[in-house]
Amino acid sequence: xxxxxxxxxxxxxxxxxxxxxxxxxxxxxxxxxxxxxxxxxxxxxxxxxxxxxxxxxxxxxxxxxxxxxxxxxxxxxxxxxxxxxxxxxxxxxxxxxxxxxxxxxxxxxxxxxxxxxxxxxxxxxxxxxxxxxxxxxxxxxxxxxxxxxxxxxxxxxxxxxxxxxxxxxxxxxxxxxxxxxxxxxxxxxxxxxxxxxxxxxxxxxxxxxxxxxxxxxxxxxxxxxxxxxxxxxxxxxxxxxxxxxxxxxxxxxxxxxxxxxxxxxxxxxxxxxxxxxxxxxxxxxxxxxxxxxxxxxxxxxxxxxxxxxxxxxxxxxx
Numbered sequence: 030x031x032x033x034x035x036x037x038x039x040x041x042x043x044x045x046x047x048x049x050x051x052x053x054x055x056x057x058x059x060x061x062x063x064x065x066x067x068x069x070x071x072x073x074x075x076x077x078x079x080x081x082x083x084x085x086x087x088x089x090x091x092x093x094x095x096x097x098x099x100x101x102x103x104x105x106x107x108x109x110x111x112x113x114x115x116x117x118x119x120x121x122x123x124x125x126x127x128x129x130x131x132x133x134x135x136x137x138x139x140x141x142x143x144x145x146x147x148x149x150x151x152x153x154x155x156x157x158x159x160x161x162x163x164x165x166x167x168x169x170x171x172x173x174x175x176x177x178x179x180x181x182x183x184x185x186x187x188x189x190x191x192x193x194x195x196x197x198x199x200x201x202x203x204x205x206x207x208x209x210x211x212x213x214x215x216x217x218x219x220x221x222x223x224x225x226x227x228x229x230x231x232x233x234x235x236x237x238x239x240x241x242x243x244x245x246x247x248x249x250x251x252x253x254x255x256x257x258x259x260x261x262x263x264x265x266x267x268x269x270x271x272x273x274x275x276x277x278x279x280x281x282x283x284x285x286x287x288x289x290x291x292x293x294x295x296x297x298x299x300x301x302x303x304x305x306x307x308x309x310x311x312x313x314x315x316x317x318x319x320x321x322x323x324x325x326x327x328x329x330x331x332x333x334x335x336x337x338x339x340x341x342x343x344x345x346x347x
Contacts, residue, residue: 034074038063041072053117053144054159055080070142115140116312119151120164121260122299124195124335127328128162131319136312149230152183155302161309162316164194166232166299170239175298177345184347188305191345192317193298195329196336199236200294202268202276202283207290211275214240214294217251225264225273228257232297233264237277265289281334296336300344317341 129141151163169178261282269289283291321341
């Protein structure tokens with residue numbers, strides 16, 4: 030009996046006990062065949078087993094998966110893999126999904142894949158060669174600069190370009206009416222505050238940690254500091270539900286969740302990083318052209334909370 034079980038990249042990561050980014054890297058290199066059903070990527074159980082056998086040094090033949098599902102479009106492990114070049118885009122902002130759509134339409138042969146991870150993990154994934162376009166919004170409290178201090182330390186001796194994606198308002202999610210009168214970072218020193226926090230390495234977590242450090246507020250003073258939520262929406266949702274008094278994030282999430290007030294405290298810079306290599310240069314130029322295009326900007330201009338006045342500007346180049 031033929032095993033027709035298939036998995037998502039996330040399920041494969043759990044089965045192999047590796048990161049999702051490592052799975053995307055294996056897909057990108059064609060080591061594990063995959064196909065697309067609509068917008069969802071799937072990996073056949075037989076192809077996963079074949080990869081495991083090859084990893085053990087045992088020869089295995091992987092079946093052709095292109096006809097497994099009638100509506101499936103071949104992604105990797107087929108003749109098309111010679112013509113397509115996958116581009117892994119990391120980050121969680123919806124603007125990256127819009128960018129992926131434009132890339133697929135305007136750059137023939139480019140297959141954008143999305144990986145939803147935080148800023149620091151995104152940079153590390155690029156350092157390891159597991160991603161192509163990474164988004165980041167990491168504040169350096171000592172200089173007041175976003176992103177470049179971290180990028181320059183991590184990519185010493187490498188060629189890269191940093192391009193502005195957008196700017197967006199960041200600050201505090203508070204209960205409706207702001208009963209604790211939390212209006213500044215310093216107000217987090219109040220005793221008994223319950224915090225909904227983000228995961229380590231996320232831009233919001235770095236922003237909070239830098240502000241606590243600059244204002245001399247011990248993290249242990251905030252109840253819930255050790256907890257971790259994986260998105261702005263999750264943090265805003267906990268505040269809206271009364272499970273926390275405050276959280277750090279972007280304005281857009283507050284607008285989407287509702288029943289929560291937003292206290293703007295900083296205009297954060299959301300940038301894209303791309304390594305300059307011989308096989309990357311053509312599509313890097315294409316990405317920058319898309320960011321500067323009227324069609325792309327028109328999709329962002331009406332979205333609340335975004336400042337696109339510098340979208341497509343080169344922030345730093347090495």
